[in-house]
Amino acid sequence: MVRLLKRLAAVSLVSLLGACAGGAPESMSRLDTVKERGELQCGVSGKLPGFSFLRTDGSYDGIDVDICRAVAAVVLGDSSAVDYRQLSAPERFTALRSGEIDLLSRNTTATLSRDSEGGNGLTFAPVVFYDGQGLMVRADSGIATMEDLEGRTVCVGSGTTTERNLSDAFLAAGVNYNALKFQEKDQVASAYLQGRCESITSDRSGLASMRSGFDDPSAHRILNAVLSKEPLAPATVAGDPRWSDAVRWTIYGLIAAEEFGITSANIQAMVNAAAADPNQAAMRRFLGVDGGLGTKLGLPDDFVVRAVSAVGNYGEIYDRHLGPGSDVPIPRDLNSGYRDGGLHYAPPFN
Amino acid sequence: MPVSTSNPGADHVSRRTTRNLPPGPTPWRSWLLQGLFGLLLLALIGLLLSNLQVNLLRTGQGLGFGWLVQPAGFELSEHWLPYLPGDSYAWALLVGFVNSLRVVGLGLVASTLVGVVAGSASFSTNLLLRQLAFGYVAMVRNVPLLLQLLFWYFVVFLGLSSTPQVWLGGLLSLSNQGVEVLGQRWSVEFGALLAGLTLFTGAYIAEVVRGGITSVPRGQWEAARSLGLGDNVKALRLVVLPQALPAILPGLASQYINLAKNSTLAIAVGYADIYAVSDTTITQTGRAIEGFLVLLLSFLLLDLLISGLMQLLNRMVLRRR
Numbered sequence: 001m002v003r004l005l006k007r008l009a010a011v012s013l014v015s016l017l018g019a020c021a022g023g024a025p026e027s028m029s030r031l032d033t034v035k036e037r038g039e040l041q042c043g044v045s046g047k048l049p050g051f052s053f054l055r056t057d058g059s060y061d062g063i064d065v066d067i068c069r070a071v072a073a074v075v076l077g078d079s080s081a082v083d084y085r086q087l088s089a090p091e092r093f094t095a096l097r098s099g100e101i102d103l104l105s106r107n108t109t110a111t112l113s114r115d116s117e118g119g120n121g122l123t124f125a126p127v128v129f130y131d132g133q134g135l136m137v138r139a140d141s142g143i144a145t146m147e148d149l150e151g152r153t154v155c156v157g158s159g160t161t162t163e164r165n166l167s168d169a170f171l172a173a174g175v176n177y178n179a180l181k182f183q184e185k186d187q188v189a190s191a192y193l194q195g196r197c198e199s200i201t202s203d204r205s206g207l208a209s210m211r212s213g214f215d216d217p218s219a220h221r222i223l224n225a226v227l228s229k230e231p232l233a234p235a236t237v238a239g240d241p242r243w244s245d246a247v248r249w250t251i252y253g254l255i256a257a258e259e260f261g262i263t264s265a266n267i268q269a270m271v272n273a274a275a276a277d278p279n280q281a282a283m284r285r286f287l288g289v290d291g292g293l294g295t296k297l298g299l300p301d302d303f304v305v306r307a308v309s310a311v312g313n314y315g316e317i318y319d320r321h322l323g324p325g326s327d328v329p330i331p332r333d334l335n336s337g338y339r340d341g342g343l344h345y346a347p348p349f350n
Numbered sequence: 351m352p353v354s355t356s357n358p359g360a361d362h363v364s365r366r367t368t369r370n371l372p373p374g375p376t377p378w379r380s381w382l383l384q385g386l387f388g389l390l391l392l393a394l395i396g397l398l399l400s401n402l403q404v405n406l407l408r409t410g411q412g413l414g415f416g417w418l419v420q421p422a423g424f425e426l427s428e429h430w431l432p433y434l435p436g437d438s439y440a441w442a443l444l445v446g447f448v449n450s451l452r453v454v455g456l457g458l459v460a461s462t463l464v465g466v467v468a469g470s471a472s473f474s475t476n477l478l479l480r481q482l483a484f485g486y487v488a489m490v491r492n493v494p495l496l497l498q499l500l501f502w503y504f505v506v507f508l509g510l511s512s513t514p515q516v517w518l519g520g521l522l523s524l525s526n527q528g529v530e531v532l533g534q535r536w537s538v539e540f541g542a543l544l545a546g547l548t549l550f551t552g553a554y555i556a557e558v559v560r561g562g563i564t565s566v567p568r569g570q571w572e573a574a575r576s577l578g579l580g581d582n583v584k585a586l587r588l589v590v591l592p593q594a595l596p597a598i599l600p601g602l603a604s605q606y607i608n609l610a611k612n613s614t615l616a617i618a619v620g621y622a623d624i625y626a627v628s629d630t631t632i633t634q635t636g637r638a639i640e641g642f643l644v645l646l647l648s649f650l651l652l653d654l655l656i657s658g659l660m661q662l663l664n665r666m667v668l669r670r671r
Contacts (some may be wrong), residue, residue, distance in 0.1 A: 090633075113636075153427075158617070158629050163424040167435040179425035180539070180620045181630070187500075191620060194508040195526065196538070 030102050030236065030243035031075065031298055039081050042068035043101040046086035047185070049209045050321045050328030051107050051129075060084050063321045064105040066311040067128060067234050067251065071103060073310035074250045074303040089160055093120045096237055103247060105234040107131075107205070109161075114235070122235040123244040126251045130334040130343050132226035133165050134204035136211065139221045141198060146173050146225045153178040155197035157188045161228075166201050169227040185210070203230050205322075205330060212328045246297055253304035256286065256346035257313035258337055264312040271305060286349045293349055304349075314344060402639070417635045418443075424630050426622040428537050439631050446627030447648050453543055453623065454610045454652065460548040461609060462602070465555025470591075472560050475582055483556065490553035496615055498550060503542035503619040510538075539621040543613070551609040558605060562598035566590050595667050603660035607653050624648050 034040055044052035044064050052064040065084070073079035085101050093114070096104045110127065113119035135154070137143040143152075146169070154177055156162055163181065170177050180197050182188045189210055192200040200207065204222055211217045234251070236244045257263075260283065262270050267287075274283040285291035288301035295301055311317055315337070322330045336342025402413075422442040423435050429445045430452060471483035490498070507526060514525040523530040529541035536544075563586070570593060574585035616623035624645065632641035 119636075155620075158626070158633065161634065163630055164634055167424050171435060177425070178427055180427045181617070181622065181626060182620050183617045183626075183629070187618065187620070190504050191508070194504060195512070196508055196620075 030240050039083050040072040041083045041101045043085045043087045043104045045106045066317045067105045070307040070311045071250050073306045079310035107232045109230045110233040121238045123238045125234040125247045127231040127233045129232040131203045131205045131230035131232050133228040135199050135201050135223045136207045137199045153197040154199045155180050155188045155192050158183050165228040208330045209328045252346040253307050254314040255344050257308045258315040267308050446624040450623040457547045457609050461551035464552030468556035469559025487553045495550050499546040502546045507538040507542045539619050542619050543621050554605050558601035562594035565597045566593045599664045606656045610652050
């Protein structure tokens with residue numbers, strides 16, 4: 001009931017704020033607001049290890065968090081000038097549209113209706129993590145494919161499109177199953193661990209992250225079957241191109257840095273080398289030695305240097321939070337650069 | 351006859367109390383006041399409606415119910431009516447409503463039994479029984495219902511062994527795969543929800559029953575004893591309880607309605623009630639306001655049904671006197 005009430009309150013709040021915001025000047029971009037404030041308000045989940053997680057010392061950690069930090073480093077010159085807001089799935093879009101946060105970096109799937117003005121009215125930044133809905137089972141259950149789940153029970157959480165994806169995929173495969181729905185992620189996990197259901201479904205990253213919290217993570221396996229496409233991307237409110245572009249090219253900068261082989265460790269050497277060698281034209285533009293690309297965006301020319309110095313390139317960010325040595329190891333697969341068979345590809349910095 | 355204490359539900363009593371009220375304001379003044387109040391109420395409703403309309407227009411979506419006939423596309427863990435994911439949202443909501451009716455209906459009967467027994471037990475001459483009844487009420491009333499439901503589901507029911515344990519000569523069979531009562535198979539989700547709601551509401555009903563019995567003058571107990579009904583249980587059943595009934599029934603009705611409303615906590619233990627279904631429906635369609643309206647209407651229907659039944663019962667009891 002609380003969640004429904006919150007939703008209702010949120011709906012009325014949005015309309016109220018919409019009415020008030022009507023008189024504000026149109027030309028004011030969020031980019032200026034953030035600069036003026038000196039702090040980036042970033043919406044995160046805070047409950048998903050590897051993506052955004054509140055550590056015991058009170059700091060936030062994860063791939064989504066690093067996007068916030070990179071944007072803060074670029075816009076404000078200080079990656080720690082971020083005010084994190086923990087948001088639940090139903091709250092997130094309202095928080096963004098009402099202006100409570102500047103940037104939503106919270107494992108959010110980019111979809112048509114969320115992007116469109118008639119829907120949630122967001123503008124999505126480049127995809128930060130290519131995900132898909134998956135199924136997790138006990139390793140000793142002998143279940144290896146979706147067909148093995150015939151007649152079994154699958155536990156699922158509410159508040160996302162997970163339920164419908166599950167139904168669509170099993171219907172298409174002709175597999176009969178039983179879905180048991182809970183409101184909270186914790187309840188889904190408890191029911192699964194207590195043996196009420198043979199399998200549990202969520203985004204594959206979410207499953208990996210949930211598994212890392214179990215007593216014996218190795219006793220659970222994520223099936224190869226992928227039930228849906230879930231491109232997770234940060235989002236800003238629609239109709240503010242200057243702000244959206246600043247966020248978009250900050251993320252492309254992280255991806256392109258990996259393509260160029262620039263890391264947080266060698267970036268200063270790269271900048272010095274490019275400054276000394278006029279033949280490295282592309283590198284000089286990218287690192288802001290010349291070209292004024294940053295200025296076109298309303299950012300400092302060395303914005304890529306600021307971002308990479310603060311959080312590393314995309315590959316470094318990934319390895320830190322989701323790499324083999326991390327708490328939530330997820331194979332890079334689709335999330336590799338395009339040269340390694342993945343989907344990450346930055347447009348040219350020209 | 352017992353002294354009639356607080357009894358707002360019984361209409362003949364309220365009429366009697368009205369007559370005892372001091373003379374009110376002159377008729378024209380009372381009409382004016384009532385008219386003003388009515389106007390204010392209308393204005394408030396009008397304001398809320400126009401606000402809703404304006405907000406809906408601003409977000410670009412008018413009030414519409416076309417989504418009700420679209421396929422729901424989600425599975426329900428249990429259903430009394432036949433249901434497939436290809437069925438419409440309207441049908442899914444109806445299936446959820448029937449699921450709610452089922453747990454509320456059984457909960458009403460079971461919590462009444464528990465409540466009457468616990469309420470009567472607090473008048474027992476047996477100290478242990480009396481203390482047990484008080485202890486039960488105190489414990490259950492002071493722990494939030496959600497916590498109790500989670501306890502029943504995750505600790506008690508899912509903690510059962512997977513091989514069925516048979517109780518009461520085969521009448522009750524328990525395992526973490528399901529519950530069987532009198533040959534009826536229930537899911538553990540339903541079992542946990544029913545157990546939690548029954549014990550919670552039962553504690554409140556016990557207090558209502560205790561209050562009703564206390565309202566019967568002590569003389570009635572003594573009179574019963576002097577008539578040869580030395581047995582306390584017999585005196586309670588034949589003399590005291592029938593006289594306490596008019597005081598108990600109105601309080602009972604509000605406890606029943608509470609039970610119906612509390613049943614929305616079903617989603618915490620994975621039971622597909624109307625609230626759980628509308629939650630998914632609202633998420634998938636984005637039609638929050640329409641979804642709320644459907645939810646509001648179904649609970650209005652459920653509560654009117656319960657209070658209608660209770661009124662009928664009330665009238666029957668009063669006629670018998």
